[in-house]
Amino acid sequence: MVGIVSYGTYIPNYRIRVADIARAWKKDPTEVTRSLGVEEKAAPAVDEDAVTIALEAALRCLQVSKGKPSDIDALFVGSESHPYAVNPTSTIVGELLGVGNDYLAVDLEFACKAATAGMQAIAGLLESRAISYGLTIGADTAQSKPHDVLEYTSAAAGAAYLMGRDALVARLVAYTSFSSDTPDFWRRDGIRYPSHAGRFTGEPAYFAHTAGAARRLFEKAGCQPDDIDYCVFHMPNGKFPREIARRLGFSGEKLAPSLTVTSLGNPYSASMLVGLAAVLDIAKPNARIFAVSYGSGAGSDAFLFETTAALPKVQNAQRKTKNSVQQQMEKKTYIDYVQYLKQTHKI
């Protein structure tokens, strides 16, 4: 059985309130926060990018495990904001971690599900015994054009998952994927901000793919919502994950622990993986976690995890180092809209 050996997350210190962005554009703050279901979002510092965020998450992941960087045989980084179009994020992160040279480094791009695609690829390499350990990281300083509705939610964060076959904190019981050519959200090479097709990003995109992967996973794993303790979904806003959970038959209680979007926003590739980390931070051994990512363009990766008796030790280490998702969400410095524009290099 393969699964998660360790995990780590990095949430930048800075927050901007959605209401402050709304006020800058003369929108009704209450109306905007209510309609999106997001109160505030994490913003990167001026010197943070997908590389530094991926590295921070990876360092924390390794810090709470016994694993050494040199044990890593494969390092995948998924992001929508790789700093270079040509020049991999994964090798910079690998170099700074001290992985060495005998490893497979891969940059992935599939909108918000790039890193979960990496998780499935690493699971395959582990199952085939081609590798012993693989690290997949989702990291983004999510782009959004000023005044676009995305600006209210696009956030910065990273999550790293060390996967292997031994000493697992969560076993990967089953996984599925669901893909189609659905142009709901895109960014051409050389273009600074993504475009999106408004309401088309909902039903035929997020909902169709998330439900598609989820239903296949129910079938493959022979389970149903009643058998699951926690569910996690990609969180482009506060409404979509609640709605898909409802449609699939999950109660609000099973979803609530993963809903980091309310105070973190949507850190694209890291969204579902930070939500999963928030659940792993509190789950008891033998808990079943149902997690589905979504990437525009479009596809969803679904995973069924089952936690093990080894999890509490990692949870304690996360708390001790003040790196649990909850602790990071509480540690914050608010910035105003002008400062946000500066830190994201817009002015």
Place this chain on the structure above:
Amino acid sequence: MNIYVAGVATTKFGELWDVSPRMLAREAVTGALSDAGLSVGDVDALFVGNMLSGLLGRQEHLGAFFAEELGMKTPAFKVEGACASGGLALHNAINSILAGQYATVLVLGVEKMTDHKPEDVATALMGAGSDEERAAGATFPGLYALLARVHMEEYGTTEEEMASVAVKNHEHAHLNPNAQFQNLLTVEHVMRSSKITDPLKLLDCSPISDGASAIIVTGDKRPFGQTQGRQETGKNAIRIVASAVATDTLGLAQRKSLTELRATREAADRAYAQAGLGPDDIDVSEVHDCFTIAEIFALEDLGFFRKGSAAAQITRGSVSLGQSKRLVVNPSGGLKGCGHPVGATGVKQVVELTEQLRGTAGKRQVPRARVALAHNVGGSGATAVVHILKR
């Protein structure tokens, strides 16, 4: 004027992301031909009502485009007049019959809007505005908000009264399986919805929609609809007894009054004169409620209520299904509830009224409807088209 409605059909309106304009047209036209008991070879010409195929679909040869799709080799025309494109297409089709050019004509109203980014759709719709309004960055919600504000100041019309238009039209749409919205609203829902352009809120506005509607009109008195078991000959046939168009300035700034749409009033006057009828004779009407304030304007400009009194009447239920004793307005749900694929709207209105006069409108049937009026507006009132139908 004796123009007969031989067959009608409409697609569902809504966010139809999995169908193309060709598929929409084929569904509507196949339905109308089937309804008429005719084949495509019986049709002498095609008139297509459409506004945005050029700006959004990059297709500016729409007559031939749809003729090809439908397997027609007849003359085919695109008629544009912003949101009145459908009504104008029907008007031109009728004129071609009255001129003796064609005997039986197919009118197709079609629009595909939801495949495009909302900002692109909003910009394309402003193709119907004046240069000054566009240069100032105005949008149609903004222009209708100006009209609403003037009406409020002049007559004391309230935001709650405007909201009651949306409430009524969603009640009607709830009974229409082809409507975009099937949900019921309350005045509070409307009042709490996002502000678009003060005083208009999201639920005061008609949506962006896809859809197609088709009508076959003819001057021929042959029996139609026999394949459907109907004998629409002689006095039972649905006739179009008036078709009138009026034009006003593109922009609001050039108009003498902002408490009426003069084009609506003039088109209605001409239509009533053609039909030898008046507003009191109308049993059911589909009016152009692109915004809730637009229905209030329409009911006054069409002569159903005196200026400044329509809002209170709508709020009171005077034009609601099941409550009205005289006139029901927008039984389909109107643009607000049924949806507003702009080129299709004017055609859909006549499809709905034909079904009402036939008595085949199902749960939304207006009892004893014998005379019906369709009112289609382009822009902020630069074009108005009025048709009157009679059974």
